Amino acid sequence: MQFSIKMLPKKANHYNMDYQPLPDVSIVEENTVSMKKLSQFCREFKGSIIFSVQTETQKESLELKLAKIKLLPTLIKKLDEATIPGIYLIIGDSKYGFIDTLHARALICENDLLGEQVTHLTYQSNRYSINTDTLIGDLAKLHKGQPLVHLEHGVGRYGGMTTLEAGGIKAEYVILVYAGNDKLYVPVSSLHLISRYRGGPDEHAPLYKLGGDTWTRARQKVADRVRDVAADLLDIYAKRAVKHGFAFFKNQHRYQLFCDEFPFNPTTDQLQAINAVINDMTQPLAMDRLVCGDVGFGKTEVAMRAAFLAIENKKQVAVLVPTTLLAQQHFDNFRERFANWPARIEMISRFRNARNQMQVLEHTAKGQIDILIGTHKLLQKNIKWNDLGLLVIDEEHRFGVRQKERIKSMRTDVDILTLTATPIPRTLSMAISGMRDLSIIATPPARRLAVKTFVQEYDDLVVRKAILREILRGGQAYYLYNDVEKIEKAALRLKVLIPEAHISIAHGQLNERELERVINDFHHQRFNLLVCTTIIETGIDIVNANTIIIERADHFGLAQLHQLRGRVGRSHHQAYAYLLTPPLQALSQDARKRLEAISALEDLGDGFSLATHDLEIRGAGELLGEGQSGQIETIGFSLYMDLLENAVNALKSGREPSLGDFTQQTTEMELRIPALLPEEYIPDVNTRLLLYKRIASATKQSTIEDVRVELIERFGLLPKPAQHLLSIGCLRLQANNLGIRRIESNNTGGFIEFSRNNRVDPNYILSLLTREPKTYRLDGPTRLKFICNLENSNTRLDYIDSLLQALLENMCNN
The missing domain is CATH 3.90.1150.50 (Transcription-repair-coupling factor, D7 domain)
Structure with a gap:
């Protein structure tokens, strides 16, 4: 039998100082050092230590591992049974461990010991099918009061789940609360009619009256307008279809030789993205594909294989990046990857002097450079290309309006591949609507662990303990302080607080040579604490740096926080991110929402889900012009996109879109037999809800x-x-x-x-x-x-x- 562990809703969180993070107890490699470290923690901890697993099979496996270090846990059914110091084992559904200082006990879960398990991640990646409800309606993280949209009854508030019995048959229902506190009980078999409401902040979501005609009229009004949007979309599709592009030829033998030189095993998602890109390039149509994947998930290899195909066809490749540091990193990586091939790769950035840059541009115009990497300088009109065939854009949202207009003008001539970890709402909307092709890399590399994230008020003791723990295990840390004028004082404060640390400073106002030297020294572990600004957001890949502390995290956007957190956790070591803020009551409502979202979405591959939270907080924006945001706010983004897809499909087949076709329900089944996931089988209500939805x-x-x-x-x-x-x-x-x-x-x-x-x-x-x-x-x-x-x-x-x-x-x- 399984028991739900309800000490905390999800993990050690986040404004409560009674809960502290566990030390690194990972035994992923199961070597002598890691097993000894776990054993030492268990013997030195003053209190109860409770190991938690999800199934009976996992319990037996863990018992065998613990027996190797002579730890024999006592099996318990409730946390309250761990009353005296000792080693215990419970079957429950907690995901992350923590130290409960108030009750002197430590909870250690499977993810703490073995990292995010492969089977779990495989299932996670299934949620990223291009279906707007599975993309955006993440029911696994619902809490009471959040708005949901029922296709037939409109927007209500989630009121939890309940089990009702009729005629001796038990069934589970989702409760939706409408205006006037009216309640609708939706059987789990009808969850296909429900989706998350996303059209702005939750508190601004409309609340409809159950049984009234307001929803019917609102839905019909939006459906009528969606028909015009669908017609415009089909016009865009048609123009893209007739826009002639270069059909790249793939020499399978040479291409395979290049692929075989990749030193890692590509993940399934990565291979799917690569195949989609290569397939696009071999078609006689101009490619415009967005590849979305978390930091370190292998997007660059997708770009490299596309670049290889381009230069094999005597075409030039431009790689556009937002920062000088990222340009340098790509330059080094591309040169290493193409070392065995006759490709000339160059870079223009402020790390290069004017004379060198002028020479590079002259060679580019003559076709003597195959791959040119650079920042916004690549978009200047004075750059002449001999035969540009592929433009790779890394993090498009970091470019300004003028740069984006320049990129837009280039879309008519070359294949474009955009790489991003967290697409902005407009880009996400365009991808889901089909205006841009989309590939998602949601599966992490082997042995990669999720970054444990803690959001809490600033505290000197927390800062000292976090950095000291990283240093003592031989690692390095970032301390992000995004104020150049005061960054020297911040570094001095840290030197006093942590005299054991060797500190250096990096920010955008350093001259090119000094900045390059600091980053190079940090990479070669000549110091262990880098006090920096957001200059590290992209382009820093230090596998030994596995702790990041962000002061005044409330000042950063959601995508930016996700990118910054991605600077750590690039290896198989457990990584930590501390987001430090002023007192909670001093934060704005949007800041609190961003911090809640970033702390809740710390699973590997959650960058795409995080982008949908950004969509929820900031609004969906416009796909084709003004006027759509009001429609989306009325019925929610998920239902709007479903209506749009239905209208597009109807027009494609020569029919007028009909709301009646869309609202046609699936078969209702009433067989009078118990059909549910019992609570004693799956204790967590949100897990049951997500599984019901998938079925x-x-x-x-x-x-x-x-x-x-x-x-x-x-x-x-x-x-x-x-x-x-x-x-x-x-x-x-x-x-x-x-x-x-x-x-x-x-x-x-x-x-x-x-x-x-x-x-x-x-x-x-x-x-x-x-x-x-x-x-x-x-x-x-x-x-x-x-x-x-x-x-x-x-x-x-x-x-x-x-x-x-x-x-x-x-x-x-x-």
Whole structure:
């Protein structure tokens, strides 16, 4: 049996000084040093130590590991049983460990010991299919009071989940609270009708009255306007389709030789992004693809393979970056990667003198340079290209309006590949709408650990302990202080506070040579604490630096905080990010939301989810022009994008968009058997909600099978109600294909109700009625009734499955 650990909602958080982060107890490599470190912590800690795992299988595995260092934990079912100092083991659902100083106990979870597990990450990456609700409607992090959109009833507030019993059958429902405190109980089988509301701050979300016609009118009004937006989108599609681009030729043998020189095993997501880019480039259309992936997830390798294909076709490549440091890093990385190939790679930046830059530009104009890397200087009109074929843009959102206009003018002539960790709302909107192609790299490299993030008020003791811990384990740290005029005083304050540290300073006002020397010294570990400004945001890749402290974190944007946090955790060591702020009550509402979002989204690959939080805080912006933001605020971004996709598909097929087509519900199933994920099987309510959503929104059988495998691996063998839930999900998919509106069944039979546009062969129905008149009969023009003994739940499921299979085999093809 599993028990939910509810000491804290998610992790040691965040404004509470009673909870402290664990030291590094990772045993990812399971070597002598790491095991000895864990053993030492357990023997020296003054209090109870509780190991937490999620399943019985993981419990047995951990017991074997702990036995190697002579730790024999006592199995407990509740945290309160750990009353005296000792080693304990509990099966629960906590994700991150911490030290509870108030009760003198330490909780150590699987992620603390083994990092983010591969199986867990594989499932996570599945959520990034290009479906607006799975992209943006992250139900796994819902809390009560957040706005949700029900397709039929409008925007309400999430009121939690409850289990109700009717006729002896238990079922779970989501509670939506509407105006006047009216409540709607939505069965989990209908979660495909619900999505997160994103159209601005939660508190500004409209609240509709249940049963009124305000929502119906608002939805219809938006649907009418979406039709015009869809027509404009199709016009853009058409122009892109006729815009001729260069079709690159891929020499498979030479390309494979280049790929084989990559020193790492590419992840599945990385390979998919690479294949999408190469496929785009080999088409006779101009490419405009956005690759989104967290810092260190392998976006640069995608760009390098695209660059290789370009120079193999005698085309030039421009790599545009926002900072001088990033230009230098790309220059070094590209040169190393292309060392065995006849490619000339150069850079223009303020690290190069004017004479050198002039020479580089002359060679570029003559076609003697294959890959040119630089900052905004690359966009100047005086740069002449011999034959530019590919433009790679790293972090497009860091460029100003004039630079973006220049980039926009280049889109007509060359293939464009944009790399980003956190796309801005407008870019995200364009990607989801199809105006720009999108690839997402959500799977981290092997052995990469998530950065543990702590948001709290500034405290000298916290700063000293965090930096000293990093130094004592042989690592390096960043201290970000974004005020050049006072940065010297900040460094002096740290020198007094941490005399053990060797400190240097880096900021944008240093001259080129001095800045280059400081970064180079930090890279070669000649000092261990770098006090710096946001100049490190992009372009610093120091694998030995695994702690970052950001003073006045409330002054930074969400994407910027994510980028800065990405400076650490570039290796297999556990990394830490401390976001220090003034007292909570002194922060603005938006600042608090940004800090809550960055601390909640610390999983590997969460940069894309973080971008959607940015969309929520700042608003969605406009896709094609003014006027859309009001529509999005009315019904929410997720539903707006669904309506837009529906309208585009209708116009493509030559039909006028119809809200009736969009609101056509999937098959309703009422089989009167328990079908749910029991609380004792999955204690965490948000985990259950997310799994229910995935099952209800599934469009193919393989998705439900993936959920089945995940459930067994994470939580153990399926209880009967969970088996029923998945089986009913599969039956619903079959019924959807046939155009069935509703299926009901009980102990003595049931009925199937067909929609107007069903695909069932009427001749087959007539043959059923003729062959088995005692079992089947028509109950009105659209309802087929069946009479038989179906007292056993498995018998009922099997009977309906066989009936649907027979109908599918005799389905009309029109």
